[in-house]
Amino acid sequence: MDIHNAGGGIHSTVQSILKASEDELYTLFKSRLLQLLKSGVTLVECKSGYGVDFQSELKLLRVINRGLRDPEVKSDISVTYCGAHAVPRGKTAKEATEDILTNQIPKLKELCDKGELHIDNIDVFCEKDTKAILKAGQSAGWKLNFHAEEFVRLHSVEMGAELNATAMSHLEEISDEGIKAMAEKGCVATILPTTAYLLHLKPPPVRKMIEEGVPVALGTDFNPNAYCLSMPFVMNLACVTMGMTMNETLAAATLNSAASLNMSATHGSIEVGKVADAVIVDSPRE
Structure with missing residues (x-):
């Protein structure tokens, strides 16, 4: 919060987004998708959230959508709208929420309905x-995949389970009741080791989640704060800092990650009938 209050963090990136053109943003976006592909990532969730106001959020979503149509982009993309990432400067939280509910979501749904x-x-x-x-x-037809219990315990996990969320991420402050609720509803816990490590947060209770039957996924949480495009490094960090086994991290980075995007029926494992989106690496074993 000290960084945020000093003008850094999300709002600092928002200012960069405002100044950049869609072409400039897409050049950066595409280069990062290609870097992810080199480290084995063939299915990636890409979020808005650094625009905050409607026009800037729409700009980011258009940039992500260009990746869906670009034949040079070999990765499959799941698009996430995160307009409620921070309260815009000059607005109260109540005003920002009202704008999202009455302006942003209806307009975005209309564009989706038109196929734009x-x-x-x-x-x-x-x-x-x-x-x-x-x-x-949810009413607009979008799956719920959201930040929960990262810095403080708000019991948002229990609320997400009640709403049948597909996945919830971070979860450093999750309660025992929250773990139970996720297990009962089959919600995926998306763990982001780089962010917990860089922000000096206590690791989420991954071992307890696994033991209680919660499906655990892994992600890079690539953003200006956690500038990491390497899923192999994320897997290593999960083993070292969170006590996961190598087999658990493999499942978390593949099938469970696909499940976190509601795409495990078509992605995430090598099976007959699924998308053959494996990356073949020619590398010595030594």
Whole structure:
């Protein structure tokens, strides 16, 4: 929060987004997708969230959607709208929520209905009115895949399970009741080791989640704070800092990650009838 209050963090990136053109943003976006592919990532969730106001959020979503149509992009992309990432400067939390509920989501749904835009999921990263925003996104036809219990315990996990969220991420402050709720509903826990490590957060209770039957996925959480495009490094960090086994991280980085995007029926494992999106690496064993 000290960084945020000093003008850094999300709002610093928002200013860069405002200054950049869609072409400039897409050049950066495409280069990062290609870097991810080199480390074995063939299915990637890409989020907005650094625009905050409607026009900037729409710009980011258009950039992501260009990746869906670009024949040079070999990765499959799941598109997530995260308009509730931070309260815009000059607005109260209540005003920002009202804008999302009455302006942003209806307009984005209209564009999706016209075939001009594609959105798969909705994410939120805010303390208030989370449920209302998630339910509005759900009504628009988007899956729930959102930040939960990263810095403080708000019992948002229990709320997400109640709403049948596909996945919830971070989870450093998850309660025992939250773990039980996720296990009962089959919600995927998306663990982000790089962010927990770089922000000096206590690791989420991954071993307890696994023992309780919660499907655990892994992600890079690539952003200006956690500038990591290497899933192999994320897997290594999960073993070293969170006590996961190599087999567990393999499942978490493949099949369970696909499940976190509601795509495990077609992606995430080598099976007859699934997308053959494996990366073949010619590398010495030594």
